[in-house]
Amino acid sequence: MTNSFRSDLAEFATSNVQPTALARDLAELSALDWLACGFAGVDEPVSVILRQQALTEGGAPRAHLFGGGAAPARVVAKVNGTISHALDYDDTHFAHIGHPSVAVLSAAFASGQKLERALPEVLEAALVGMELSVRVGLWLGRDHYQTGFHQTATAGAFGAVAAAGRLMGLDRPQMEMALGLVATQAAGLKAQFGTMGKPYNAGLAAGAGVEVAELIAAGFEANAQGFDGPQGFGSTHHGEGNANTALAGLGQDWLFENISHKFHACCHGLHAALEAARSLDLAEPEVASLTVRTHPRWMTVCNQLAPESGLGAKFSYRTVLAMQALGIDTARLDSYSDRTCANTKLRALRERIHVEADDSLSETTAHVSLLRRDGQRFEAQHDLQSPLDLSDREGRVCAKAAGLMGEDLQAQVRAILKVGGPTTEVFSLLDKENGLS
Amino acid sequence: MTNSFRSDLAEFATSNVQPTALARDLAELSALDWLACGFAGVDEPVSVILRQQALTEGGAPRAHLFGGGAAPARVVAKVNGTISHALDYDDTHFAHIGHPSVAVLSAAFASGQKLERALPEVLEAALVGMELSVRVGLWLGRDHYQTGFHQTATAGAFGAVAAAGRLMGLDRPQMEMALGLVATQAAGLKAQFGTMGKPYNAGLAAGAGVEVAELIAAGFEANAQGFDGPQGFGSTHHGEGNANTALAGLGQDWLFENISHKFHACCHGLHAALEAARSLDLAEPEVASLTVRTHPRWMTVCNQLAPESGLGAKFSYRTVLAMQALGIDTARLDSYSDRTCANTKLRALRERIHVEADDSLSETTAHVSLLRRDGQRFEAQHDLQSPLDLSDREGRVCAKAAGLMGEDLQAQVRAILKVGGPTTEVFSLLDKENGLS
Numbered sequence: 001m002t003n004s005f006r007s008d009l010a011e012f013a014t015s016n017v018q019p020t021a022l023a024r025d026l027a028e029l030s031a032l033d034w035l036a037c038g039f040a041g042v043d044e045p046v047s048v049i050l051r052q053q054a055l056t057e058g059g060a061p062r063a064h065l066f067g068g069g070a071a072p073a074r075v076v077a078k079v080n081g082t083i084s085h086a087l088d089y090d091d092t093h094f095a096h097i098g099h100p101s102v103a104v105l106s107a108a109f110a111s112g113q114k115l116e117r118a119l120p121e122v123l124e125a126a127l128v129g130m131e132l133s134v135r136v137g138l139w140l141g142r143d144h145y146q147t148g149f150h151q152t153a154t155a156g157a158f159g160a161v162a163a164a165g166r167l168m169g170l171d172r173p174q175m176e177m178a179l180g181l182v183a184t185q186a187a188g189l190k191a192q193f194g195t196m197g198k199p200y201n202a203g204l205a206a207g208a209g210v211e212v213a214e215l216i217a218a219g220f221e222a223n224a225q226g227f228d229g230p231q232g233f234g235s236t237h238h239g240e241g242n243a244n245t246a247l248a249g250l251g252q253d254w255l256f257e258n259i260s261h262k263f264h265a266c267c268h269g270l271h272a273a274l275e276a277a278r279s280l281d282l283a284e285p286e287v288a289s290l291t292v293r294t295h296p297r298w299m300t301v302c303n304q305l306a307p308e309s310g311l312g313a314k315f316s317y318r319t320v321l322a323m324q325a326l327g328i329d330t331a332r333l334d335s336y337s338d339r340t341c342a343n344t345k346l347r348a349l350r351e352r353i354h355v356e357a358d359d360s361l362s363e364t365t366a367h368v369s370l371l372r373r374d375g376q377r378f379e380a381q382h383d384l385q386s387p388l389d390l391s392d393r394e395g396r397v398c399a400k401a402a403g404l405m406g407e408d409l410q411a412q413v414r415a416i417l418k419v420g421g422p423t424t425e426v427f428s429l430l431d432k433e434n435g436l437s
Numbered sequence: 438m439t440n441s442f443r444s445d446l447a448e449f450a451t452s453n454v455q456p457t458a459l460a461r462d463l464a465e466l467s468a469l470d471w472l473a474c475g476f477a478g479v480d481e482p483v484s485v486i487l488r489q490q491a492l493t494e495g496g497a498p499r500a501h502l503f504g505g506g507a508a509p510a511r512v513v514a515k516v517n518g519t520i521s522h523a524l525d526y527d528d529t530h531f532a533h534i535g536h537p538s539v540a541v542l543s544a545a546f547a548s549g550q551k552l553e554r555a556l557p558e559v560l561e562a563a564l565v566g567m568e569l570s571v572r573v574g575l576w577l578g579r580d581h582y583q584t585g586f587h588q589t590a591t592a593g594a595f596g597a598v599a600a601a602g603r604l605m606g607l608d609r610p611q612m613e614m615a616l617g618l619v620a621t622q623a624a625g626l627k628a629q630f631g632t633m634g635k636p637y638n639a640g641l642a643a644g645a646g647v648e649v650a651e652l653i654a655a656g657f658e659a660n661a662q663g664f665d666g667p668q669g670f671g672s673t674h675h676g677e678g679n680a681n682t683a684l685a686g687l688g689q690d691w692l693f694e695n696i697s698h699k700f701h702a703c704c705h706g707l708h709a710a711l712e713a714a715r716s717l718d719l720a721e722p723e724v725a726s727l728t729v730r731t732h733p734r735w736m737t738v739c740n741q742l743a744p745e746s747g748l749g750a751k752f753s754y755r756t757v758l759a760m761q762a763l764g765i766d767t768a769r770l771d772s773y774s775d776r777t778c779a780n781t782k783l784r785a786l787r788e789r790i791h792v793e794a795d796d797s798l799s800e801t802t803a804h805v806s807l808l809r810r811d812g813q814r815f816e817a818q819h820d821l822q823s824p825l826d827l828s829d830r831e832g833r834v835c836a837k838a839a840g841l842m843g844e845d846l847q848a849q850v851r852a853i854l855k856v857g858g859p860t861t862e863v864f865s866l867l868d869k870e871n872g873l874s
Contacts, residue, residue, distance in 0.1 A: 049655045053648075057509040059496030072494035148668030150621075184587075184634050185641050187624045189673060191663035197621050200657075204622050211490075218486045220637075226628035231585030236626060236675075 005139065005228045005243040009132055010175035012250050013162040019127055023254035025390060027127040028417050029397045030091050033261055034101040035413055036401035038084035039430055040333060042067035046196035047083040050203065054079050063113035064427035068436040073114040074214065077160070078207030081106035085152070085199035087333065089404075092260045092268065093130075094364060094385055096137030096155060097145045099202065100130040100259065103156025106206035108163040111213065112423040115167055119420040125166040127256060129209075133159025134255045135247065139228075141240030145190075149237060153188025153201035158227070160209020168217045173224075181222035182212040183233035260384055263396050264330040266314040268384075269298035272366035273317055274324055276382035282325040284349055286372045290325075292317050293358035293367040303355050306347075310336040321368075322349040332403045409433045442665045442680040446572065447612035449687050450565055450599040460691035462827060464564040465854050466834045467528050470698055471538040472850055473838035475521035476867055477770060479504035483633035484520040487640065491516050500550035501864035505873040510551040511651065514597070515644030518543035522589070522636035524770065526841075529697045529705065530567075531801060531822055533574030533592060534582045536639065537567040537696065540593025543643035545600040548650065549860040552604055556857040562603040564693065566646075570596025571692045572684065576665075578677030582627075586674060590625025590638035595664075597646020605654045610661075618659035619649040620670035697821055700833050701767040703751040705821075706735040709803035710754055711761055713819035719762040721786055723809045727762075729754050730795035730804040740792050743784075747773040758805075759786040769840045846870045 019027075041047055047067065054071045061070030066083045070076070084090055085102040093100050105126050112122035137155035145151050161182040165175050185208050188201035216222070226232050234241050249255075264274050273292045282290070294317070304316040313319040313336045320330055326346055328335050340346065361367065364384040371377050402410040412429050456464075478484055484504065491508045498507030503520045507513070521527055522539040530537050542563050549559035574592035582588050598619040602612050622645050625638035653659070663669050671678050686692075701711050710729045719727070731754070741753040750756040750773045757767055763783055765772050777783065798804065801821040808814050839847040849866050 046657065049652060049657050052655060053651060057496045057512075059494045059509070072496070075494075148673040153621075180628070181634055181637075184590075184626045184629050184638055185622070185624045187622045189621045189663050189668065189670065191617070191660050191666060191668050192621050195660045196657050197618055197659040197663065200618075200652075200659075201621055214490060215486060215637075218489060220483065220486050220633050222634040222637075223628050223632045226626050226634065229628060231626065231628050233626065236585040238673075 005247065006176050006179050006224055007172070008247050008250060009135065009162070010172045010179060013128055013132055013166055014170060014172045014175050017124070017128055017251065019124070020254055020257065022390065023127060023257050026257060026259055027123055027130065029261065029394060030101050030259060031105060031123060031126070031417055032401050032410070032414055033091055033397050034084050034105045035426065035430070036404040036410065037087055037090045038066040038080055040404040041083045041086035044083070044086035046199055047086050050079045050082050050200070063110040064424065064431065066430070068431050068434050073110040074207050074210040077107045077110040077210040078203040080110065080203070081206030082199045082203030085202040087265070088198070089262050089265055092262065093134050093137070093256070093258060094260065095255060095258060096134040096151060097142070098133070098137055098150070098152035098155055100133050100156065100159060100256070102202040103152060103205035103209065104129040104133055104159040104163050106203070107160035107209040108167065109423060110206070111164040111167045111210055113427070117167060117423060119417060119423055119426070122167065122423050123417070125163045128166055129159040129163025131254055131256045132162040135250065139239060139241060139243060139246035140234065140237070141242065143240050144238050147238040148190050150188035150190050150192070150198070150201045153205040154186045154237065156202060156205035157182050157186035157208045160206050161212050164210045164213035165216065168213050170213065170216060174216050176224035177222045178212055178216045180224035180226035180232070181216065181220065182208055183227040186233060258385065261393065261397050261400070263400055264320065265333050265336060266320050266330065267302040269294070269302040270317055270320050272364055272382045272384050273368060274320060274330060275384070276366050276368045276380040277321055277324055279380045279382070280368065280370050280378050282370065284325040284345060286374070287325055287349060287352060288371045288373045289352045289354065290321060290371070291354045291356065291369045292321065293356050293361060295361050295363045295365070296357040296359050297363060299355070299357050306350060308341050309338050310340065313341055317355045318350040318353040319346070321353055322346045325349060329403065331400045406433065442576065442684065443613050443616050443661055444609070445684050445687060446569055446599070447609045447616060450569055450603055451607060451609045451612050454561070454565055454688065456561070456564055457691050457694065459694050459827065460564060463694060463696055464560055464567065466698065466831060467538045467567070467696060468542060468560060468563070468854055469838050469847070469851055470528055470834050471521050471542045472863065472867070473841040473847065474524055474527045475503040475517055477841040478520045478523035481520070481523035483636055484523050486633070487516045487519050487637070500547040501861065501868065503867070505868050505871050510547040511644050511647040514544045514547040514647040515640040517547065517640070518643030519636045519640030522639040524702070525635070526699050526702055529699065530571050530574070530693070530695060531697065532692060532695060533571040533588060534579070535574055535587070535589035535592055537570050537593070537596060537693070539639040540589060540642035540646065541566040541570055541596040541600050543640070544597035544646040545604065546860060547643070548601040548604045548647055550864070554604060554860055556854060556860055556863070559604065559860050560854070562600045565603055566596040566600025568691055568693045569599040572687065576676060576678060576680060576683035577671065577674070578679065580677050581675050584675040585627050587625035587627050587629070587635070587638050590642040591623045591674065593639060593642035594619050594623035594645045597643050598649050601647045601650035602653065605650050607650065607653060611653050613661035614659045615649055615653045617661035617663035618653060618657065619645055620664040623670060695822065698830065698834050698837070700837055701757065702770050702773060703757050703767065704739040706731070706739040707754055707757050709801055709819050709821050710805060711757060711767060712821070713803050713805045713817040714758055714761055716817045716819070717805065717807050717815050719807065721762040721782060723811070724762055724786060724789060725808045725810045726789045726791065727758060728791045728793065728806045729758065730793050730798060732798050732800045732802070733794040733796050734800060736792070736794050743787060745778050746775050747777065750778055754792045755787040755790040756783070758790050759783045762786060766840065768837045843870065
């Protein structure tokens with residue numbers, strides 16, 4: 001029936017789907033995680049600037065902004081996509097080479113509010129959109145990323161338009177056109193990493209998804225081949241274009257199940273080491289020395305030896321491992337402070353931690369070797385891609401969300417995501433916590 | 438002082454400039470031409486859809502939309518950029534490989550209204566932005582276009598941000614950041630040619646320019662290298678990157694002076710032949726036969742032999758040349774009709790017109806050879822890149838604008854562009870003609 005990459009994806013995005021229970025549960029956890037990241041990200045400078053632009057412009061208040069206030073759906077998608085990625089603490093999908101939630105959930109929640117849909121429908125549309133963005137990320141592949149494109153934003157725009165378009169009831173030919181039209185503005189360069197431009201890239205994807213879905217729903221006609229045809233997005237943007245791999249099992253297998261959540265508010269390169277050390281139950285007084293082995297690429301990214309600032313701590317194996325051993329919660333944003341770096345116990349412990357490159361390890365794996373003062377040696381290795389037990393993960397995502405938004409709010413948001421009410425209710429809860437009503 | 442492509446461009450975009458009188462006069466003509474194209478383009482389906490989206494959203498009415506109504510500046514830039522390109526009748530710059538006005542004037546007029554600036558300042562900012570977009574178009578080069586990128590939109594976004602940023606008073610480092618930040622969303626694929634996506638690409642560029650300039654003015658920090666640095670826009674988007682060529686004479690020589698205006702409301706591939714034939718003073722009864730020679734690339738683009746529809750006529754050498762010989766104004770939109778195609782005199786004459794490919798001609802040149810019934814033979818050749826006398830050009834742009842917007846309105850708009858009042862006044866005139874006040 002269908003005969004191309006775009007038509008298979010469009011068919012998937014517009015038809016009934018039967019996600020696995022695991023995929024649904026994980027999408028719900030990702031929504032909680034995304035809401036917590038958005039809630040906690042509103043005071044970042046980039047968030048303040050984007051909120052200001054949207055609130056000054058005003059317009060029909062169809063969806064809620066993180067931090068309060070409402071605006072038209074495409075504006076909200078752009079602003080919330082940016083805010084929720086501002087801390088770089090949202091979920092990650094390694095095959096996608098990006099962060100699915102910030103582009104897709106931002107688009108789905110904005111459109112869902114405008115269309116007055118209930119949460120279950122919005123979460124399902126978001127899950128479909130995130131699955132599609134993972135597939136597109138795979139199709140674009142490593143070459144696209146290595147060339148300089150930010151897959152969170154590029155693949156994310158396709159996921160965003162799929163989620164928003166599904167909520168709007170696009171049919172398959174319309175969805176194909178939506179993929180073709182969003183292709184003419186899907187963008188985002190890694191050159192903006194380390195600046196406000198990184199989260200903005202995610203916001204652009206979310207905003208483009210909503211805008212394009214609205215245009216197609218209104219009768220806009222575009223060339224669907226702009227996505228995957230000759231001189232379409234893939235071929236002009238260094239996409240690898242392996243459609244068979246990207247389509248394998250579509251509708252049956254949910255690649256979204258491999259989503260990773262960040263449990264430490266620091267550079268992702270540090271997480272495998274923290275997880276490995278966590279399993280050793282480190283306690284500072286017992287540590288004679290600790291040796292970390294990690295993939296060589298991280299040595300230039302996050303191996304600051306003795307940072308003095310909270311920002312530096314986020315890029316320092318020695319600092320975050322010392323924090324963990326001292327019981328300083330690495331999931332909380334406020335743990336990464338200049339004061340933490342000045343802690344004398346931490347500074348002393350840091351000197352007993354050693355970091356080595358090991359090119360036999362994958363980028364997502366780290367190995368730690370602990371020598372205790374009693375002479376015993378313990379070793380552990382962790383791969384961020386290894387499956388995490390769902391109930392463990394649930395506990396940790398909830399704890400992280402509680403750290404970011406407070407225990408009470410986390411519990412209320414969690415409950416409403418489980419029960420499923422109107423999509424606006426979630427944001428009403430956040431607004432209330434912000435002192436808005 | 439300055440040391441890179443981006444800093445030279447940013448220096449140019451933020452400092453005092455001394456445009457030649459010719460460049461200023463042409464910018465004024467391009468503004469008239471752009472306003473006429475926007476005025477005449479509002480009923481195109483893509484225009485109706487984009488206007489509807491903007492008007493439904495509402496928001497602070499800071500600038501006027503073609504067709505009436507007002508909206509925030511970045512929204513207006515996007516919508517007006519689309520509307521003014523909807524007829525594909527706006528100006529062209531061959532070295533830029535694109536249409537400078539639609540992206541840059543749309544951004545400049547929207548920001549100029551929001552900032553309540555007078556026309557001379559807005560026109561100067563637009564001229565600077567258009568010159569910059571030509572330079573960026575040159576820097577991206579033919580490879581970028583051949584790969585599949587739509588230079589009107591990609592190079593256009595840089596010109597748009599320069600014009601809007603200049604009006605907002607960005608300093609040089611800010612302008613560099615603005616170029617870097619717009620680079621992360623500058624986009625547009627030729628795959629959308631022939632669909633509503635083509636004019637939308639132009640609108641995206643104009644909207645991005647205004648949005649990014651506003652963000653940078655508000656303190657947004659971005660990586661300026663995102664434009665021309667490693668993994669910046671040029672290197673990721675198949676840019677040729679010849680900065681020396683693109684910067685040659687910047688500030689002294691105004692490449693914008695090579696702007697072409699379209700004087701026929703049909704495919705650009707037909708224009709050189711129409712201009713050549715025009716110089717022969719064709720009159721149907723005298724034509725025994727007419728032979729056109731043109732670059733081979735046009736044979737598959739605009740050589741429909743006997744179209745029956747107005748749309749087909751726009752892609753047919755034989756039809757437009759017959760129209761010209763019969764005194765049917767090829768500058769007017771309504772001349773291209775099914776009725777014209779049905780005209781028996783036209784159908785008979787069309788049979789006496791022959792089209793041949795000639796690869797010795799450039800893409801912008803055509804040759805016509807007329808055999809009159811009296812046995813005399815006349816020949817003429819025209820290159821669209823050959824300079825046009827300013828007063829001739831002025832007469833023809835004004836006549837075209839009068840055809841699109843009516844004689845009175847054209848005269849009023851022309852006068853206000855010459856005298857220079859508040860930027861909003863121009864749009865008030867258009868609104869009045871639309872029956873709005």
